[in-house]
Amino acid sequence: MPTALQLQEVVADATPLLGGGKVADYIPELAKVPSGKLGIAVCSHRGVVGAGDFEEAFSIQSISKVFALVLAMGLYDEQELWSRVGKEPSGNPFNSLVQLEFERGKPRNPFINAGALVITDMLQSRLSAPKQRMLEMVRELSGNPHIVSDKLVAASEYQHSARNAAIAYLMKSFGNFDNDVDAVLRTYFSHCAIRMSCADLARAFFFLSNKGSGLDHQNRLSEKQNRQVNALLATCGLYDGSGEFAYRVGMPGKSGVGGGIVAVVPGQMSVAVWSPELDPSGNSVAGVAMLEMLSKRLGRSIF
Amino acid sequence: MPTALQLQEVVADATPLLGGGKVADYIPELAKVPSGKLGIAVCSHRGVVGAGDFEEAFSIQSISKVFALVLAMGLYDEQELWSRVGKEPSGNPFNSLVQLEFERGKPRNPFINAGALVITDMLQSRLSAPKQRMLEMVRELSGNPHIVSDKLVAASEYQHSARNAAIAYLMKSFGNFDNDVDAVLRTYFSHCAIRMSCADLARAFFFLSNKGSGLDHQNRLSEKQNRQVNALLATCGLYDGSGEFAYRVGMPGKSGVGGGIVAVVPGQMSVAVWSPELDPSGNSVAGVAMLEMLSKRLGRSIF
Amino acid sequence: MPTALQLQEVVADATPLLGGGKVADYIPELAKVPSGKLGIAVCSHRGVVGAGDFEEAFSIQSISKVFALVLAMGLYDEQELWSRVGKEPSGNPFNSLVQLEFERGKPRNPFINAGALVITDMLQSRLSAPKQRMLEMVRELSGNPHIVSDKLVAASEYQHSARNAAIAYLMKSFGNFDNDVDAVLRTYFSHCAIRMSCADLARAFFFLSNKGSGLDHQNRLSEKQNRQVNALLATCGLYDGSGEFAYRVGMPGKSGVGGGIVAVVPGQMSVAVWSPELDPSGNSVAGVAMLEMLSKRLGRSIF
Amino acid sequence: MPTALQLQEVVADATPLLGGGKVADYIPELAKVPSGKLGIAVCSHRGVVGAGDFEEAFSIQSISKVFALVLAMGLYDEQELWSRVGKEPSGNPFNSLVQLEFERGKPRNPFINAGALVITDMLQSRLSAPKQRMLEMVRELSGNPHIVSDKLVAASEYQHSARNAAIAYLMKSFGNFDNDVDAVLRTYFSHCAIRMSCADLARAFFFLSNKGSGLDHQNRLSEKQNRQVNALLATCGLYDGSGEFAYRVGMPGKSGVGGGIVAVVPGQMSVAVWSPELDPSGNSVAGVAMLEMLSKRLGRSIF
Structure with missing residues (x-):
């Protein structure tokens, strides 16, 4: 496990990268985030160590797709789940409809928007209060009962949801979407708008480095399921930058357009980084760099 | 490391899967292979253990793409190499031209046909006898000086090379192919037609589980390069079945339409399996199953 | 102009084709239509002549796209209109989203679903009661005040509108859709569900063969606009069967999945045919055949 | 028929458009053409009238695709011919491979490169000297025995033929290409490199406005075939600008990257224009404009 000093060096060495990306601006609320953050x-x-802005909460956005998948894996058996969403990298931007139409409404994997919308649709079918249930899970996993979803961000995303609505209706037209599109979109954006800090996220993802068992000693996944989730993160977690991320960092991971990235070293530790400026694939520029440094300095690549 | 007995059990347990796939028949020479093989x-x-038909040589086909990449990594610096071929999963069948046209002649990764053709073009530019150099490398890596390329198979592939020629000419039209297409195709097919056994392949790939250093104690790759190759294998090694392979097996790997698959457990061991019947993605049905059993029984997933 | 006898022969000669296509069944209400109709x-x-079931009303479906375009050409100037929808054949099925995404939300032409949805969105912006205005226009053009839109059909289409909703939301995500998607879909389906007979349609389309001036002597289009609409019908009117239709029939035309087709011989006459069984491109099998016979026997190809 | 004075006015009115396009420069020989030409x-x-540079020969390029189709229609029956090439607009740039792969090697129509290459392959199969036969036909049709193919241009195109080779090999991989790719490419480029003037082309295409019968009173096509060719020209003749051309000009036509366009008014006349600067679709800017003026001033739209 790295020391606080080592993490401070990582933050210091990533600081010159600030200014090299672009804060997500497709919704006004996200564009307001100060761009100079690093955590x-x-x-x-042995617990959590951090450096930089690691205790400041930010919008987790697509990182919530991992929590949603984990919830769904507890509610559906393997065959049901994977009949509705695939396990392959998409090779396309995260919100493309082209592949979805060719593959007749079955999304490539649970970590692109289409896949997460199907997963949310499945949660909506089995849970009476999916937004609340998600919040409970992330609070339990992170040990932080104060985590909330930002209603302004969720509302702002809903106001700009045309493309996600298009994706959902396209899946509905192929029979792969059961609930009211509007209701599912509201749940989906509520999940995306959850605010957590790097410390929260590192704690919350610890279970994926620990055979499915969290800091609260609850079993969230079986050992086999845990390996499966990590495998999916390794091949599909960073949109169409997943290969580059594996090449440079070598850890299963998941990014969000809020600038956060979580990564897992199976059997050892979980990591969360944050810096809001993104590269063209939608991944945090300084975030990827910090993980690359960590991997190189500690030899934590899984490859 | 598994015992010979454990491997015999794996072979026995995979035997009922015979008949569930289809031997590659796009070239007559490959279609002649008896379908009931398992190794x-x-x-x-500590050396090599094997079971089943593990000492019988077969056509390694696309497994040669890994050797070609390793050769190229020794001849070109990182920036030169990756300016001509990408590092991302393709999300498409191994021989599709669609993506290649959209991405203006730069193949997604070195393990689809387009990528391997560019790599072979690069070898052709820097090596005076690329076919012979490849043979020397696999002989050294495996310690078997009798390895040859099957001229009948290479000739048969050349007779049916229209699609690969189309791919090469398309890249040429975008300025990403330097040598005569015909000459490069002949080298490419010579590499594909190399015959090796599971024992040969396991030995030859040992360096990827050993920080780049082979059984002959030669350094083929730096530690960093070795991690990079393993990362690419994990995300792109099994065509559009790479995600499923990671999910089920959890090892970086590479398949060939001859029915062979190699896989790597970094720091521990290399594995080679063979069974000629393929699934629709072009991967060996019983081969994937044997690797899945091995992974489950020995806990060798990297995730 | 053909005689009633000639038209009866055309109907007789097309009768053996019945059974060779498939009535549209994607919405239950349309599937109820008896398949054996021919008109x-x-x-x-000099007026209207007809044969077969030419006085029986049917669902005009996509034929309404022509009326919608003509309405829009009266409300918007040329530049405004064609900045939002193109003039090129699509080369794809009528409801594909792939091209729409590549071309950033601008539909290929006004006669595919995406294009007609944009046109309907434009009507919705400028007309207080677009459904009623459309009915008025077709009643005036055909001289039949009893024409109505079938509320059951419109409601049934609305119940199965997921793909059209996906198309509309995708255009909205690119900024090419102004009004509420739901409201526009209801208008769109109301237009599609208009019921007219071949006699009604032949009368209503007469203006396109008469320099834009209808049987009621109202100028619907300028001469130039009229040529433009006919040109668009000739290149884009029959979805991805437009080239085949030009090759076989040689008249600008528009088909609907209700089995109707209208065609225009500029300067001479308008034609409407009806037979509910469709070919795989969604065009009436016997309808195309009747137009082909008419074209051959009267020499009415424009080519 | 327009007078020489009317044509001079058309040329004068098109002159200000010079400078608004770009001479084809993908092969060096074509880039040498002076850009300021107008004919x-x-x-x-009643014979030929012309204005501007109407007697200066230029490279006909893709206009040769019409001659090739006409030759093939005399050598193959309808079913044979259209089993290998389609009749639909492509909706894609003239040299795209994407559609060709999705449609398994059958080109959309004979006027895109893929289609013309298949047609040339068919000519190669049935003619002992296809280059010479083509020259004979255009000499007979135009009454000009001095027409030749420019060997420098043909050689220059052959030097830059990678994309056309890719297209041909892709079709070969689907079984839709019989002869040696290299030999067919040489024939194809010889056809493209034929040099004709506007006067030559207007004479040579007269048969398409005259029920298939040329100025030499030879029947090149039956009346029905003639209508079919004109229908294909109307829907597919100007690549992905065919719809716009029909909308603005309203005549079946065919363009070439040498800057020439031919157009047909069935039953009346044939027209040829030339100006080397092209729009982004590869069609002559001033050429389209001259045809639009002619159409507007003489009322010669077929719509």
Whole structure:
């Protein structure tokens, strides 16, 4: 496990990268985030260490897709789940409809928008209060009962949801979407708008480095399911930058357009980084760099 | 490391899967292979163990793409190499031209046909006898000086090379192909037609589980390069079945339409399996199953 | 102008084709139509002649796209209109989203679903009661005040509108859709569900063969606009069967999945045919055949 | 038929458009053409009138695709011919491979490169000297025995033929290409490199406005075939600008990247224009404009 000093060096060495990306601006609320933030936190059995802005909460956005998948894996059996969403990298931007039409409404994987919308549709079918249930899970996993979803961000995303609505209706036209599109979109944006800090996220993802068992000693996934989620993160977690991320960092991970990235070293630790400026694939520029440094300096690539 | 007995059990348990796939028949020479073959071999510092038809040579086909990449990594610096071929999963069948046209002649990764053709073009530019150099490398890596390329198979592939020629000419039209297409195709097919057994392949790939250093103690790759190759294998090694392979097996790997698959457990061992019947993605049905059993029984997933 | 006898022969000669296509069944209300219908009507300055079921009303479906375009050409100037929708054949099925995404939300032409949805969106912006205005226009053009839109059909289409909703939301995400998607879909389906007979349609389309001036002597289009609409019908009127239709029939035309087709011989006459069984491109099998016979026997190809 | 004075006015009115396009420069020989040329010629039963540079020969390029189709229609029956090439507009740039792969090697129509390459392959199969036969035909049709193919241009195109080779090999991989790719490419480029003037072209295309019968009173096509060719020209003749051309000009036509365009008014006359600067679709800017003026001033739209 890295020391606080090592993490501070990582933050310092990533600072010159600020200014090299672009804060997500497709919704006004996200564009308001100050661009100069940098944070990193690592969680192992021995607890959490962090550096920089690691205790400041931000919008987790697509990182919530991992929580949603984990929830769904507890509600559906393997065959049901994977009949509705695939396990392959998409090779396309995160919100493309082209592939979805060719593949007749079955999204490539649960970590692109289409896949997460199907997963949310499945949660909506089995849970009476999916927004609340998600919040409960992230609070339990992180040990932070104060985590909330930002209603302004969720509302702002809903105001700009035309493309996600297009994706959902396209899946509905192929029979792969059961609930009211509007209701599912509201749940989906509520999940995306959850605010967590790097410290929260590192704690919350610890279970994926620990055979499915969280800091609260609850089993969230079986060992096999845990390996499966990590495998999906390794091949599909960073949109169409997943290969580059594996090449440079070598850890299963998931990014969000809020600038956060979580990564997992199986058997050892979970990591969360944050910096709001994004590269053209939608991944945090300084975030990827911090993970690359960590991987190189600690030899934590899984490859 | 598994025992010979464990491997024999794996072979026995995979035997009922025979008949569930289809031997590659797009070239007559490959279609002649008896479909009922099953072999597995594992190589670690302690040597090789195997079971089934693990000492019978077969056509390695696309597994040669890994050797070609490793050769090219020794001849070109990182920036030169990756300016001509990408690092992302393709999300498409191995021989599709659609993506290649949209992405203006730069193939997605070195393990689809387009990428391997560019790599072969690069070898052709820097090596005076690329076919012979490849043979020398696989002989050294495997310690078997009798490895040859099957001229009948290479000739048969050349007779049916229209699609690969189309791919090469399309890249040429975008300025990403330097040599005579015909000459490069002949080298490419010579590489594909190399015949090796599971034992040969397990030995030859040991370096990827050993920080780039082979059984002959030669350094083929730096530690960093070795991690990079393993990362690419994990995300792109099994065509559009790479995600499923990561989910089920959890090892970086590469398949060939001859029915062979190699896989790597970094720091521990290399594995080679063979069974000629393929699934619709072009990967060996029983081969994937044997690797899945091995992974489950020995806990060798990297995730 | 053909005689009633000639038209009866056309109907007789097309009768053996019944059974060779498939009635549209994507919405239950349309699937109820008896498949054995055959009608043809021709309108010139001298009036209307018809044969077969030419006085029986049916769902005009996509034929309404022509009326919608004509309405929009009266409300918007040329530049405004064609900045939002193109003039090129699509080369794709009528409801594909792929091209729409590549071309950033601008539909290929006004006669595919995406294009007609944009046109309807434009009507919605400028007309207080677009459904009623459309009915008024077709009643005036055909001289039949009893024409109505079938509320059951419109409601049934609305119940199965997921793909059209996906198309509309995708255009909205690119900024090419102004009004509430739901409201526009209701208007669109109301237009599609208008019921007219071949006699009604032949009369209503007479203006396109008469320099824009209808049987009621109202100028619907300028001469130039009229040529433009006919040109668009000739290149884009039959979805991805437009080239085949030009090759076989040689008249600008528009088909609907209700089995109707209208065609225009500029300067001479308008024709409407009806037979509910469709070919795989969504065009009436016997309808195309009747127009082909008419074209061959009367020499009415424009080519 | 227009007078020489009317054509001079057309040329004068098009002159300000010079400088608004770009001379084709993908092969060096074509880029040498002086960009300021403007010519127009019209041919009817009464002979030829012309204006501007109408007697200066230029590279006909893709206009040769019409001659090739006409030759093939005389050598193959309808079913054979259209089993290998389609009749629909492509909706894509003239040299795209995407559609060709999706449609399994059958080109959309004979006027895109893929289609013309298949047609040339068919000519190669049935003619002992296809280059010479083509020259004979255009000499007979135009009454000009001095027409030649420019060997420098043909050689220059062959030097830059990678994309056309890719297209040909892709069709070969689907079984839709019989002869040696290299030999067919040489024939194809020889056809493209034929040099004709507007006067030559207007005479040579007169047969398409005259029920298939040329100025030499030879029947090149039956009446029905003639209508079919004109229908294909109307829907597919100007690549992905065919709809716009029909909208603005309203005549079946065919363009070439040498800057020439031919157009047909069935029953009346043939027109040829020339100006080397092209729009982004590869069609002559001033050429389209001259045809639009002619159409507007003489009322010669077929719609």
